[in-house]
Amino acid sequence: MKLTDEMKDALMIIGAGGAVVHLTTCSADGKPNTVGERFVAVWKDEYILIADMFAQKTKKNLMENPIGVITIAHPVKGRTWAFRGPTTIFQEGLPPDFEFQGANAKDVLAEWGNWAEKEPPSEVPPDIRPPRLVQRGVIFMKVDEIYSYKADEAGRKIL
Amino acid sequence: MKLTKEIIDALKIKNPDDIVVYLTTSSIDGKCNISPQLFTDVYMDEFILMPDLFAVKTKINFNENRVGVVTIAHPAERKTWALRGPCGHIEWGLPDNYDFQGVKAGDILKKWGDWSEKESFPSLPEDVRPAVIAQRGVIVLKVAECYSFSAEDSGRKVL
Amino acid sequence: MAKLTPRMKNWLEGLGAHIGTATKKGFPTTIVVESAKVEGDNMVKFQLSNAQVEQIKQNISENPQVAIGPAGLGCIRAAYQFKGIAKLEGNILEVEVREIYCTKPGPEAALRLDTLPYENIIKFESTRWRDTGPPK
Numbered sequence: 001m002k003l004t005d006e007m008k009d010a011l012m013i014i015g016a017g018g019a020v021v022h023l024t025t026c027s028a029d030g031k032p033n034t035v036g037e038r039f040v041a042v043w044k045d046e047y048i049l050i051a052d053m054f055a056q057k058t059k060k061n062l063m064e065n066p067i068g069v070i071t072i073a074h075p076v077k078g079r080t081w082a083f084r085g086p087t088t089i090f091q092e093g094l095p096p097d098f099e100f101q102g103a104n105a106k107d108v109l110a111e112w113g114n115w116a117e118k119e120p121p122s123e124v125p126p127d128i129r130p131p132r133l134v135q136r137g138v139i140f141m142k143v144d145e146i147y148s149y150k151a152d153e154a155g156r157k158i159l
Numbered sequence: 160m161k162l163t164k165e166i167i168d169a170l171k172i173k174n175p176d177d178i179v180v181y182l183t184t185s186s187i188d189g190k191c192n193i194s195p196q197l198f199t200d201v202y203m204d205e206f207i208l209m210p211d212l213f214a215v216k217t218k219i220n221f222n223e224n225r226v227g228v229v230t231i232a233h234p235a236e237r238k239t240w241a242l243r244g245p246c247g248h249i250e251w252g253l254p255d256n257y258d259f260q261g262v263k264a265g266d267i268l269k270k271w272g273d274w275s276e277k278e279s280f281p282s283l284p285e286d287v288r289p290a291v292i293a294q295r296g297v298i299v300l301k302v303a304e305c306y307s308f309s310a311e312d313s314g315r316k317v318l
Numbered sequence: 319m320a321k322l323t324p325r326m327k328n329w330l331e332g333l334g335a336h337i338g339t340a341t342k343k344g345f346p347t348t349i350v351v352e353s354a355k356v357e358g359d360n361m362v363k364f365q366l367s368n369a370q371v372e373q374i375k376q377n378i379s380e381n382p383q384v385a386i387g388p389a390g391l392g393c394i395r396a397a398y399q400f401k402g403i404a405k406l407e408g409n410i411l412e413v414e415v416r417e418i419y420c421t422k423p424g425p426e427a428a429l430r431l432d433t434l435p436y437e438n439i440i441k442f443e444s445t446r447w448r449d450t451g452p453p454k
Contacts (some may be wrong), residue, residue, distance in 0.1 A: 007274045027284060027432065028433055054295075056218050056219050056222075057219055059215050059428060060215050060216055060428060063215070063428045063429045063430050064430035064433050065433070089425075090425075091290075091291070091425030092290045092291035092425065093289060093290025093291060093424040093425045093426075094426075095445070122232060127417050132331070134293045134294065135293065136253065136291075136293050139424065152346075162430070179393045179394055181336045181338075181348065181387050181393060183336070183338035183341040183346045183348045183385065184346065185338070185344040185345070185346045186344060187340045187343070187344045188342065188343075188344065188382040189341060189343065189344050189417075190340075190385075190401070191338035191339065191340050191342040191346055191383060191385035191401075192338070192385055192399070193336055193337075193338040193348070193383060193385040193386065193387040193399055194387075195337065195387060195393040195394060195397065195421055195423075197394065213423055213427040213428070213429035214375050215423065215427065216428065220344075223344075224344040225347060226344070226345060227346065228338070228346050228347065228348045230336050230348045232336060232352060232389060232390065232393035233389075233391050233392075233393050233394070234390075235350070235389070235390065239350070240351075241348055242348075243347075243422065244348070268425055274422065282415070286446075286447075287394050287395075287397075287422070287423060289423045289424045290424055290425070294339045307347065308349055308350040308365040309350075310350075310351070310352065310366075310369070310370060311367055311369060312369055313349055313350075313367060313370040313371075313373050314340060314347075314349075314369055314373035315369070317452040
């Protein structure tokens with residue numbers, strides 16, 4: 001599923017502190033985890049990427065239940081979108097031909113494996129900037145569906 | 160509790176892969192996690208240090224229950240020690256004066272925050288060597304008790 | 319339901335395991351057992367000494383959750399963690415394995431294996447490890 005230009009713009013804000021989203025994952029027996037994420041990008045119009053900097057429960061959940069939901073947290077500006085689809089974490093050291101949902105881990109890591117170099121967080125205020133960027137990989141979602149989270153139409157399919 | 164010279168010698172940095180230990184932790188409601196650790200060192204004769212390289216559930220457990228057990232896994236001949244005590248992680252970004260069980264984050268991170276400077280990861284066998292080292296911090300266990308895990312006197316107090 | 323592979327069985331039976339137990343409030347005690355017997359798809363039985371039984375029987379009675387890591391060289395060569403529910407039958411600790419994880423240092427550390435189709439677990443193993451058990 002291709003994201004619209006408006007969605008890509010909302011997810012991938014260059015400079016100015018970037019976009020903030022929430023990523024919800026879930027254990028295999030149904031315990032959800034929702035966590036704010038700030039290093040977000042779009043890849044090939046249909047995948048959403050987040051830098052794996054500090055994932056703990058997110059990683060545990062994706063290791064046993066590879067699906068997630070990304071909701072726009074800030075700035076919202078009426079863009080009340082929830083993106084859902086198969087989600088994994090690509091990390092260095094995977095076999096070179098490792099694929100997930102039509103994407104090759106090596107290609108993704110070559111482009112986004114060093115986020116700090118590609119998109120330095122210089123615009124992020126010091127009080128919320130991570131003290132030391134130690135990236136372990138890339139959280140990677142293939143968007144399968146998009147629904148609204150706006151209160152009066154929550155769940156309405158957008159794409 | 161001060162460790163004996165024999166225990167210290169076994170756990171101190173020598174060569175990578177020369178001794179492997181298991182670190183057992185537990186969630187607050189008693190679900191255990193047992194994770195192999197290829198790198199160990201000893202600080203002030205009573206703290207066991209391990210780099211935080213790939214800890215997932217270990218850290219989730221520390222966030223709610225800071226206690227651990229280190230058991231010698233390989234080679235374990237005549238080293239049947241289980242070392243238990245308060246255990247937590249000191250991550251990059253903590254203030255230098257952050258104190259865990261009498262050690263300061265600044266002191267630990269300055270000396271062990273980049274473990275690869277002290278111990279040569281590339282000399283590990285290829286099939287157990289991490290492809291990329293992304294160290295987030297240092298796991299610290301303050302030894303409060305040491306018991307034997309040999310079958311015939313398992314649980315006997317050693318120290 | 320978790321199903322152990324022949325390789326997992328061989329390593330556990332060959333070298334035994336470190337077994338993590340805990341009180342129901344999360345205070346851990348680890349014991350080490352030198353051999354095991356795997357029965358059926360997911361039952362692992364350990365013969366304990368009297369000392370080992372004494373050491374963990376209170377934990378198992380109040381909290382039967384245990385975690386198992388293969389002992390000896392298995393800690394690096396058989397990079398698995400098994401989680402399950404244990405009970406003591408005399409000196410035999412019986413563990414019904416319910417979860418299996420990869421613990422190989424690197425990108426697949428913490429990967430849950432038992433939720434994959436069994437044939438995928440076999441494929442996963444065969445592309446990462448050459449042995450089928452500990453050295454003789």
